Amino acid sequence: MPLNQSLVGKEYPPVVYEVGREKLREFAAAVGETDPVFHDEEAARAAGHADIVAAPTFPVVVSLQATAALHGDPELGLDYSRVVHGEQEFSYARPIVAGDRLLASSRVAAAEVKGRHELLTIETRVTTEGGDPVCTVRNVLLSRGTAPERDRQPQPREAAT
Amino acid sequence: MRLDPQKVQPGQALPEVSHTIDRIDLIRYAGASGDFNPIHWNDEVAKAVGLPGVIAHGMFSMGTATRVITAFAGDPGAIKRLRVRFSAMIQPGQTLTAKGEVTGVDGDRVTIRFWAEDEHGEKVVAKGEAELDLGPGGSGGAVPRPEAVRAMTMAAAGPPDESGDSGGAVPRPEGLQAGSTATAGPPDESGA
Numbered sequence: 113m114p115l116n117q118s119l120v121g122k123e124y125p126p127v128v129y130e131v132g133r134e135k136l137r138e139f140a141a142a143v144g145e146t147d148p149v150f151h152d153e154e155a156a157r158a159a160g161h162a163d164i165v166a167a168p169t170f171p172v173v174v175s176l177q178a179t180a181a182l183h184g185d186p187e188l189g190l191d192y193s194r195v196v197h198g199e200q201e202f203s204y205a206r207p208i209v210a211g212d213r214l215l216a217s218s219r220v221a222a223a224e225v226k227g228r229h230e231l232l233t234i235e236t237r238v239t240t241e242g243g244d245p246v247c248t249v250r251n252v253l254l255s256r257g258t259a260p261e262r263d264r265q266p267q268p269r270e271a272a273t
Numbered sequence: 274m275r276l277d278p279q280k281v282q283p284g285q286a287l288p289e290v291s292h293t294i295d296r297i298d299l300i301r302y303a304g305a306s307g308d309f310n311p312i313h314w315n316d317e318v319a320k321a322v323g324l325p326g327v328i329a330h331g332m333f334s335m336g337t338a339t340r341v342i343t344a345f346a347g348d349p350g351a352i353k354r355l356r357v358r359f360s361a362m363i364q365p366g367q368t369l370t371a372k373g374e375v376t377g378v379d380g381d382r383v384t385i386r387f388w389a390e391d392e393h394g395e396k397v398v399a400k401g402e403a404e405l406d407l408g409p410g411g412s413g414g415a416v417p418r419p420e421a422v423r424a425m426t427m428a429a430a431g432p433p434d435e436s437g438d439s440g441g442a443v444p445r446p447e448g449l450q451a452g453s454t455a456t457a458g459p460p461d462e463s464g465a
Contacts, residue, residue, distance in 0.1 A: 135305075138304070141305070142301045142305035142306070143333065143337055143339070144292060144336075144337055145336075145340060147343060149348075159274075161350065167339070167349070168339050168343060168352050169335055169339055169355070173305075173306050176307055193322065197331040197359050198358065198359060199356070199358045200331070200356070200359070201355065201356035202354065202356075207350045
C-alpha cells in the first residue's frame, strides 16, 4: 500500500526522555566507544562536560521512542516488513549528557516516490524541556515496492537492462 | 583532548577502525538501543524474509563507523553533524573497517568524508559526512556554518537524491538479496 502523501508535515506528540548514566555507558559499550568521557563522570567533567557524554549516534535511541507513534499510525500506512533503513543524519546543537531531560517530537518530513519504491523522511527534533535545541535526527526509510502504479518512475538500472 | 585544527590538512586520512562482528555485538546493540527487530538476532526470522541469516543493525554499523570521527575529533562536543547512507548489509563473522578523510578546513571548521566497508571492500556505510567545530566554543551551541564549509561538504558528497549512486541502498524487487540492502528495522514490530 502506498504511503499517504497527505500526511507530509504531520507532527506527532512529544515524548519525554530521561538520560541515565548507565544507559549512556551501555550504549557507548555497544558501539565500541572507549573514550572515558562516555563512561566516567570525572573524565567527562575534566573535559568540560556536565556529566557523562552520549556517543554521537545515541540520539537514535531517543528518536526511536518519538517515532513509535508515527510507525504505528494507520493513516500513514507504513508496512515495516517492507522497510529498510536508507539514510541517517544527526545535527547537533550540543552533546547529550547524563541527567538531561529531553523532549523529542517527530514529523513526517517528506514522502516521495523513487522508482517502484517510496522514501519516507522522518525528522525528530530533540530539545530540552525548556525548548533549547539539542539535536535534530533525520532518517530516511525506504519502503520497498509500495509506489503507486501511476507514479512509478522507470529506474535507470532497470531501463538499461 | 580536542583536536587542534591547525594540525588538520585537507586530504589527511583518519586512523582506521576495524571490528569483526560477533553475534553478541548485535544482541548487545539491540538491548542498548531498544531495536529488537529479530532479523538482527534470530536466524529463522531473518531467513524467512529472504536474508542469509541475521544481519547487523544499520545503526550498529554507523555507530562503529563514527568511532573514526570521535577518535579524530578528540571531543564529542566538537561534532556538529553526521550523515550516512546505508548501502549494503553485513553479518556476524564479517569485518567492518571504517575509514575517513578530511575534505575541508576553514578555520575551526573541518569537514570529513567517511565510510565503512566489509572485508571484500564493499561499502556498508557510504557517503558519510561529518562536520566538526574545533573552536573553543564548539560544544557550546549552534555556530554559524560558513558557506564555504557547506560547499565543500556538498562537493564531497554529491546531491542527496542523485539516483545513480544509491543503487546499493535500493533493494532489488526480488527482496533482500546480498548486497542490495541496508538495514535497520523497527524497534517495536518484532512480529512483522
